[in-house]
Amino acid sequence: MEDKIGMKYSGLMSVYKKEDPQLFEKALTSIINQTMPPAQMVLIEDGKLTTELLDIVEKMQVRFEKNKIFFKIIRNEKNLGLGLSLKKGVESCSYSWIARFDSDDISVNYRMEESINYVCKNPNVKLLGSYIAEIEKDTNKVLDVRKVPKGNVEIKRIMGKRNPFNHMTVFFERETILKAGNYKDVPYFEDYYLWLRVLSRDIEAANIGKVLVKATVDANFLNKRGGAQYLKKEFNFQSIIYKEKYISFPVFVFNILTRGMVRIFPKRALKYVYKIIRK
Template identity: 25%
Template sequence: MKVSVVLPVFNAESTIERAIRSILQQTFADFELIVVDDGSTDNTTRTVQRMTSMDDRLRLFHLSRSGIARALNFGIKMSSGKYIARMDADDFSLSTRLKQQVEYLDTHTDTGLVSSLVRYKGDTVAREGYATYVNWINTIITSGEIQHKRFAESPFSHPSVMFRRHLVHRFGGYQEGKLPEDYELWLRWLHHGVAMAKVNDYLLEWHDYPERLSRNHSHYAYERFFLVKSRYLKLYLKQQFGKLLPPLWVWGAGRVVNNRVRYLKQLGLTIDKFIDVKLRNDKGERFIHYTRLPAPGNLFILCYVSDRRGKADILQYLGQKGYNEGVDFLMMA
């Protein structure tokens, strides 16, 4: 078996048939579709059972309510494919998705995970923030861009990825706990040197409903993301600098930034200075105006500014000053 598509589902009676049909109608045929019903209480199970008679590539498994990470790990355990593709019950895979992603992994043998561009299917006015996020991830395509942007936000739509099965055995599968299981996996595998990229084509329609798990579950709260990224940031800095860690400067100030920086302090990292756009009467020089930045090479900047316009201005300014992303600074929000 070339590909195993793993689709966990909980109470998705209104969308599950569409999601399954989008996989069964793929132009690439050498796959199995493993649906893991995570304790649904609506008509989801009956719908999937009915569809199993249509195509013997569709397999249904049942779990008591355990959560998406455990359902995913179970689905991977039950699978047999060389490649594992993710799919969600809310979404729709375009007909050439599996074909293009398989061809990419077959051709790029040094790449461990491949994603794609995604089309946002939701209310772009009421859900402007999410729509903007989708626009952003569609600009992060190459392996280098994914490496550098990994700490800003999760660079992938989870149901858009396909990865090599052996990575699960080598570096572990989804971590079960109070955390965003997909983002933690990307950061862990990237830490271990797994190259990731995207097919530069729209292969998934990402449907955004008010009841979508990533909108409502506490595991996907902003602070959970910052806790996870702080842990892997510390590992990243150790990889880059060893024991000779340069002074860490944080670009940003205020209550929100302080709340997010506290995770770094809890991990034993020391912040030397804060960079701000405001002129401050700070005799201890704890805060420094951005126009007083020294030349790159003797410090490392962590930018926690979350305003998208502000982030773009900071990226441009640091580039003009000779700072290189991933070498001299990282965007953390």
């Protein structure tokens, strides 16, 4: 199974100029420190980066290659957005399985060992995620654990109403993603849209009921998920998946009312709404 799942897989990450350099370096370090690290790391520089971020890329490339991890950099001349960057990244990965890493989240050191063991024992699963712990940026204090449904039936039952995966935890078969059309340019919903297209093809999926990634949360977390701009993007996304028949009209209306309208709530109220939605 070496090339199929293997001890060999590709890591995938996109970074752009607004990333926090300290978190970016920690995220990359957590990949090197995996008990089963990738054979290849694909990093997409989405547009021009700051000097500080470029210095980290250069330093970390040396560290990856010292650890016998091939470090491949794809440079976008201009910022294309996350969806199109990840699309290029998936196409550039050399191995049959790909682990998605975020540029500001920390993978626990046994994340990939757990993931690889799971898909080896459950060969029908082609898309796998896990729980995450949301931690405060400055203190590393755990603020919340975001749980997701573990079984394939429950994942597919809720997928029209909410994202059944924590995107920064996913491990997936490259061929399955390509057959589903790969990532697309749907701002804020690139991953969720991909999962809907994958799962509609009768692909089996699962989540490991353990925290395998620590996701950093700061003051901007709720700002990114609220306001008229996000409401507009939410409406656009819901319209797309309704037109493509991933959801029914009643679910479309339900989502607009429950997911869309909360975007214009005050931040304090939005915080509690997110806790309720995630339960």
